[in-house]
Amino acid sequence: xxxxxxxxxxxxxxxxxxxxxxxxxxxxxxxxxxxxxxxxxxxxxxxxxxxxxxxxxxxxxxxxxxxxxxxxxxxxxxx
Numbered sequence: 001x002x003x004x005x006x007x008x009x010x011x012x013x014x015x016x017x018x019x020x021x022x023x024x025x026x027x028x029x030x031x032x033x034x035x036x037x038x039x040x041x042x043x044x045x046x047x048x049x050x051x052x053x054x055x056x057x058x059x060x061x062x063x064x065x066x067x068x069x070x071x072x073x074x075x076x077x078x079x
Contacts, residue, residue: 019060
């Protein structure tokens, strides 16, 4: 049996996420929001969040949007 490789992942700094920080300062999160919107558009209209991602202004709002879409996807996976 092959030896398992252990990858150590450092703890995330508390300052890494600030729900009040402007979304414009986080390009990665902006990109993730766009990807989630692309996926959400494939859901039936009745299952979409109705959130206009252009109005998301903070990291907290973006995180909430991603959480809501993720919940919708998980609910569909259970069916």
